Amino acid sequence: MELKTVFPNLTVMWSRWSEYTVVEDRGGAQYLVPSPNAVELTYNCAEHPKTLVAEALDLGRKLWMAGTDETRLCAGFAARNGLLGLEAEKGTCYADDPELPPFCRPLNTRDYGEDINLFQEEFMILYQHFQTTRGAISVSPQYSRVMDLSRLLNYRLTCGRTPQLVWEMRSMLSVIRLFYASMVTGDAVPLRVCKNCGKVYYNSHAKSEFCSARCRNYYNVKAFRSKEKTDHYKQDEGGQGG
Ligand SMILES: [Zn+2]
Known part of the structure; x- marks a missing residue:
């Protein structure tokens, strides 16, 4: 299914900050947030969805291989693309209250951040799903329940003589998941x-x-x-025989 026909002129304006870092809240949860001196850039994250999907899958692969630099990998992805918008489709109310944890702060602002474990998990789920499409036999039980990759999607019907059905994607995660599915x-x-x-x-x-x-x-x-090595070996064998 080619999504471009279902979602023509899809635009999802998104923020990416030039640098991300990890902060810890009082409860010990770690959040990926823009660095204090980071600069914001707003762009359409649905403009090159296919390379974005490939990059997301490759991050999932690297995280799955359990390296030691998960934070650096996640921060790098975020600096190139932004955070995922984990709660955005739910229409969660974001509040401008500094006492609240980063995931409750206004989306895409300097104060907004995402739990680094949940952030990583999204990429690993995606990669695990991709592995099953390539014939990988086992899926980690930890992920099997979420492997259907379901996702909320919002739409709006405009009023007037020629009403329009307008799909609303509120997060980069929706863009990644939908285009991956397609x-x-x-x-x-x-x-x-x-x-x-x-x-x-891609x-x-x-x-x-x-x-x-x-x-x-x-x-x-x-x-x-x-091949050269094998050929040499064969020659040596031949020499011994003669
Ligand atoms: Zn290569």
Whole structure:
């Protein structure tokens, strides 16, 4: 299903701040928030949804591999795209009260932040779902209950002689989930996994196997060297025999 026809001219204005950091509240919960000196940039996060989806999946992959720099990875994603808007579709009331935790503060402002564990979980759920579409057999029981990837979506019907049905997406998370859904249910899935480095990337070309020319070259050199080795070994064997 091509979503562009269902959601023409989709615009979801979103804020990304130049830098993010982690703060802890009194209860010990950790939130990803804009750094004190960060600069805000507002943009349409639905403009390049397919590369956004690939980037989200690749973050999920890296987090799934359980590295040691989850915070850096999440902060980097947020600086490039913004936070997810975890509660935004629910129409949660955000209040401008400094006593409240970051997730209750006005969306996309300097004071707004998201629980880093919930933030990470969204990417890992998405990646786990992607793994099942590629034939991965087991899904962590921790995630199986949320694997249907359901999501609230709001719409508005305008009044007048020619009423319009207007879809309202209130979060970047909705953009990611919806476009991901459209991409994995299409005939040719444009989401690929690099044969060399394992990165998830977007390429509509059916024969694409590598995320970059660098990975293609690296892989080919590696393949050539291992072939050379085998050939040498075979020659040696032949020599001994003769
Ligand atoms: Zn690669």
